[in-house]
Amino acid sequence: MSITSDIIRGHTETIILSHLVDNDSYGYEINKAIQQKTDNQYELKEATLYSAFRRLEQATLITSYWGNQTTGARRRYYSITTLGRSAFKQYKVDWEDAKQLIDKLIYGGNKDV
Amino acid sequence: MYEKFRQRLDELFENAPTTNRSRELKEELLANLMDKHNDLISSGIKEEEAFNITISGIGDTDELIRELKEKNVFDYGQSVIDRKKSALVLSISIGLYIMSVVILIMCTEVLNINENIAVCLMLTIDAVATCLIIYNAVSRPKYLKADDTIVEEFKEWKSSNTTEKNMIKSIKSIMWLVITALYFLLSFTLYIWAFSWIIFIIGAAIDRIITLAFQLRKK
Numbered sequence: 001m002s003i004t005s006d007i008i009r010g011h012t013e014t015i016i017l018s019h020l021v022d023n024d025s026y027g028y029e030i031n032k033a034i035q036q037k038t039d040n041q042y043e044l045k046e047a048t049l050y051s052a053f054r055r056l057e058q059a060t061l062i063t064s065y066w067g068n069q070t071t072g073a074r075r076r077y078y079s080i081t082t083l084g085r086s087a088f089k090q091y092k093v094d095w096e097d098a099k100q101l102i103d104k105l106i107y108g109g110n111k112d113v
Numbered sequence: 114m115y116e117k118f119r120q121r122l123d124e125l126f127e128n129a130p131t132t133n134r135s136r137e138l139k140e141e142l143l144a145n146l147m148d149k150h151n152d153l154i155s156s157g158i159k160e161e162e163a164f165n166i167t168i169s170g171i172g173d174t175d176e177l178i179r180e181l182k183e184k185n186v187f188d189y190g191q192s193v194i195d196r197k198k199s200a201l202v203l204s205i206s207i208g209l210y211i212m213s214v215v216i217l218i219m220c221t222e223v224l225n226i227n228e229n230i231a232v233c234l235m236l237t238i239d240a241v242a243t244c245l246i247i248y249n250a251v252s253r254p255k256y257l258k259a260d261d262t263i264v265e266e267f268k269e270w271k272s273s274n275t276t277e278k279n280m281i282k283s284i285k286s287i288m289w290l291v292i293t294a295l296y297f298l299l300s301f302t303l304y305i306w307a308f309s310w311i312i313f314i315i316g317a318a319i320d321r322i323i324t325l326a327f328q329l330r331k332k
Contacts, residue, residue: 045170047176050138
């Protein structure tokens, strides 16, 4: 599991972007979706999630706005920008390339070993 | 429970700078932690345990705090260039003011040009100089917030305040220039030296009106 979580952590930004492609969302909703999609095998630490938000915001790949909750603390919603969409497209291409390369390197061109 | 979470967050972010950014981050975290906590409770977990799970899920806040401490360094090189440019424009305009008087004397005394034309020429040069000063004051880049601290907000407020002050100053200097020119023009042409000084009192009144107008606009 440790290799898996290391790899996933390296792609936190991409995972967040993929969740924002369809609609705006907030921290806990994104983390819950990650949990559900991985059948409770993986969950981001809040610290990781929010520093990724800040990095994405600084790179203007996402923007944020406050929701208008009347009770309790306000939620901060994030939405993907056009720049974020094109960056996400590029990430997917890069990931496909990386996947093929790592397959080749690990299996040495022979997947049955 | 809300208070308990807030206290815990305050402890976790004890070392974070007290900026708007950290306040917002804490508020954001709090909302999400409450959501998580409520979800855990509705799935049948006891309150105490849910609190512990939620808190341990935060992870290492060091990175977050480090990011909050980072400040965008004010671009020093650009500000030096801007200052030089602004100084050049200012010197040119002051030079024009002085030149305009020289030209006035030259026209009337040496070249024997009609006084009215000479005064008009001087006023035109002065107008150009004043336009340069206004342009310089208005086009100066606003102080951009380097960080969301109260100090930065104060600097930004002060900076916008001085831009406005510069604008008022420029407008008033044009007004006084026009009044002085009018004074001489009317006095020389109509020979009403006995009364024409009243124009300066009117000028003082207009001066106050300009200040008042800006103050009212601010409200």
